[in-house]
Amino acid sequence: MEITVANISKSYNTVTALKDISFGVETGELFGLIGPDGAGKTTLFRILTTLLTPDNGVATVSGFDVVTNYKAIRNSVGYMPGRFSLYQDLTVEENLNFFATIFGTTIDANYDLVKDIYVQIEPFKNRRAGKLSGGMKQKLALSCALIHKPKVLFLDEPTTGVDPVSRKEFWDMLKRLQNKGMTILVSTPYMDEAALCDRIALIQDGRILEINTPKAITEHFPKPLYNIRANNMYLLITSLQKYQHTHSVFPFGEYVHYTDKRNTPDKTALSQYLKHLGLTEITIEKTKPTIEDSFMELAKK
Amino acid sequence: MKTDYVIQAENLTKLFGDFAAVNRISFHVKAGEIFGFLGANGAGKTTAMKMLIGISTPSSGRATVAGFDVYKETEAIKKNIGYMSQKFALYDDLTVKENISFYGGIYGLSKKAVKEKSHKLIEELNLQAVSNSLVGGLPLGWKQKLAFSVALLHDPKIVFLDEPTGGVDPITRRQFWEMIYKAAHKGTTIFVTTHYMDEAEYCDRVSIMVNGKIEALDTPKRLKAHYKTDTMNEVFLKLARG
Numbered sequence: 031m032e033i034t035v036a037n038i039s040k041s042y043n044t045v046t047a048l049k050d051i052s053f054g055v056e057t058g059e060l061f062g063l064i065g066p067d068g069a070g071k072t073t074l075f076r077i078l079t080t081l082l083t084p085d086n087g088v089a090t091v092s093g094f095d096v097v098t099n100y101k102a103i104r105n106s107v108g109y110m111p112g113r114f115s116l117y118q119d120l121t122v123e124e125n126l127n128f129f130a131t132i133f134g135t136t137i138d139a140n141y142d143l144v145k146d147i148y149v150q151i152e153p154f155k156n157r158r159a160g161k162l163s164g165g166m167k168q169k170l171a172l173s174c175a176l177i178h179k180p181k182v183l184f185l186d187e188p189t190t191g192v193d194p195v196s197r198k199e200f201w202d203m204l205k206r207l208q209n210k211g212m213t214i215l216v217s218t219p220y221m222d223e224a225a226l227c228d229r230i231a232l233i234q235d236g237r238i239l240e241i242n243t244p245k246a247i248t249e250h251f252p253k254p255l256y257n258i259r260a261n262n263m264y265l266l267i268t269s270l271q272k273y274q275h276t277h278s279v280f281p282f283g284e285y286v287h288y289t290d291k292r293n294t295p296d297k298t299a300l301s302q303y304l305k306h307l308g309l310t311e312i313t314i315e316k317t318k319p320t321i322e323d324s325f326m327e328l329a330k331k
Numbered sequence: 332m333k334t335d336y337v338i339q340a341e342n343l344t345k346l347f348g349d350f351a352a353v354n355r356i357s358f359h360v361k362a363g364e365i366f367g368f369l370g371a372n373g374a375g376k377t378t379a380m381k382m383l384i385g386i387s388t389p390s391s392g393r394a395t396v397a398g399f400d401v402y403k404e405t406e407a408i409k410k411n412i413g414y415m416s417q418k419f420a421l422y423d424d425l426t427v428k429e430n431i432s433f434y435g436g437i438y439g440l441s442k443k444a445v446k447e448k449s450h451k452l453i454e455e456l457n458l459q460a461v462s463n464s465l466v467g468g469l470p471l472g473w474k475q476k477l478a479f480s481v482a483l484l485h486d487p488k489i490v491f492l493d494e495p496t497g498g499v500d501p502i503t504r505r506q507f508w509e510m511i512y513k514a515a516h517k518g519t520t521i522f523v524t525t526h527y528m529d530e531a532e533y534c535d536r537v538s539i540m541v542n543g544k545i546e547a548l549d550t551p552k553r554l555k556a557h558y559k560t561d562t563m564n565e566v567f568l569k570l571a572r573g
């Protein structure tokens with residue numbers, strides 16, 4: 031195990047940020063922490079990168095204890111915080127140079143590792159970091175987190191607020207880094223990114239809802255799931271919410287995802303019910319659950 | 332220009348030096364429509380939106396919002412629209428009630444109207460227990476629902492939502508969309524930007540901006556058919572990658 035977390039808890043005054051969290055990340059694994067704002071993801075990252083001490087529990091990174099051996103961890107991990115935290119007044123190149131020097135290395139020595147990413151911002155190497163676009167800042171931050179060739183990479187919401195194209199490029203980069211043997215712990219609020227991880231932990235309100243491979247998590251979805259469509263989305267949602275056999279109703283793109291208390295709905299009766307309320311063009315079809323369906327089902331409890 | 336459109340833009344352009352951040356965009360938004368305004372970071376969405384809400388003067392082209400001209404009637408535009416963004420929505424140091432009365436006051440509602448609306452809104456959002464608590468301490472999802480309601484306080488014809496659901500959990504995100512549907516159902520026009528492509532599917536029509544231009548504009552269903560894909564995400568990837 032490259033990262034171990036055992037019964038970690040952390041509170042800020044009266045607010046519990048993490049409640050008895052335990053999990054492990056294998057060497058070379060791409061592990062995702064999936065959850066919304068306020069779930070406790072950043073607190074966990076800060077504990078693992080030795081910037082915060084836990085109230086309870088034990089955690090190790092590369093075999094080092096996060097409290098007693100924090101210096102060893104700081105030398106061997108790369109951390110990209112959620113908030114842009116490079117020096118805004120230094121240029122792109124100065125920032126990268128600074129981080130390389132701090133870790134006793136040079137840009138040249140590890141250029142190979144950052145090359146893929148850095149070439150994209152190299153044309154702007156004399157621009158101050160504060161003047162970069164969001165996407166470029168993200169690439170520079172990743173370059174700085176990688177320049178000392180860390181064994182473990184911590185990425186706290188690297189793709190938040192980033193458009194789908196740049197997000198896809200970013201994940202392609204992560205896969206390449208993983209192929210070079212790096213262990214990666216990444217957090218994201220985007221459920222569709224979960225499928226790109228080897229394993230994920232679904233986290234909400236400081237608790238882990240489930241840990242498994244993305245495939246296993248969706249396979250564990252407890253009920254048959256149906257796509258329902260009709261001519262009026264708002265009316266469809268409100269009508270289904272009032273239906274006596276409804277277990278869950280969530281809009282999902284052009285459909286509503288529906289589960290029934292009885293597991294298998296009476297499609298004819300349901301269709302009649304909706305027609306009776308003035309809906310037309312009704313279709314009801316079975317569909318496969320996504321990570322987001324699983325997350326919502328688990329979070330409901 | 333026809334008046335059953337709540338937004339009409341013709342060749343709307345914004346130049347910064349010789350860089351066209353928004354390059355001759357033309358589109359119409361119908362009353363009561365949920366209009367998705369998509370694009371990659373840096374495609375020009377924010378710049379376009381700033382012109383539409385009357386805080387940035389276009390370099391050329393024409394546009395009206397709620398019937399008012401974006402060059403000459405920006406104050407009238409501001410009175411007739413609602414606006415909510417993920418970054419700025421409410422004052423953290425004011426209570427729920429204070430935020431509502433503050434915005435009510437800004438939009439020129441009478442004290443009586445503010446009181447009535449405030450009461451109704453707090454009840455609808457189930458915020459009775461925290462109505463005198465500072466907004467800063469509320470969970471993000473509650474803040475966003477409150478911010479949306481506040482943006483609708485003065486019954487605007489159209490409400491602009493700039494990435495309204497960033498970071499919230501999937502259940503809250505859907506509750507938020509139910510509020511959007513409800514508002515649209517009552518006739519309010521919704522103009523929304525988002526990075527969640529499943530939310531693009533919730534829109535009646537979506538436009539996709541690439542490098543300052545609108546490269547596609549249609550219903551999600553027709554866009555998917557046109558680009559021969561099953562999801563808006565793939566439509567977006569195909570377009571934005573060029």
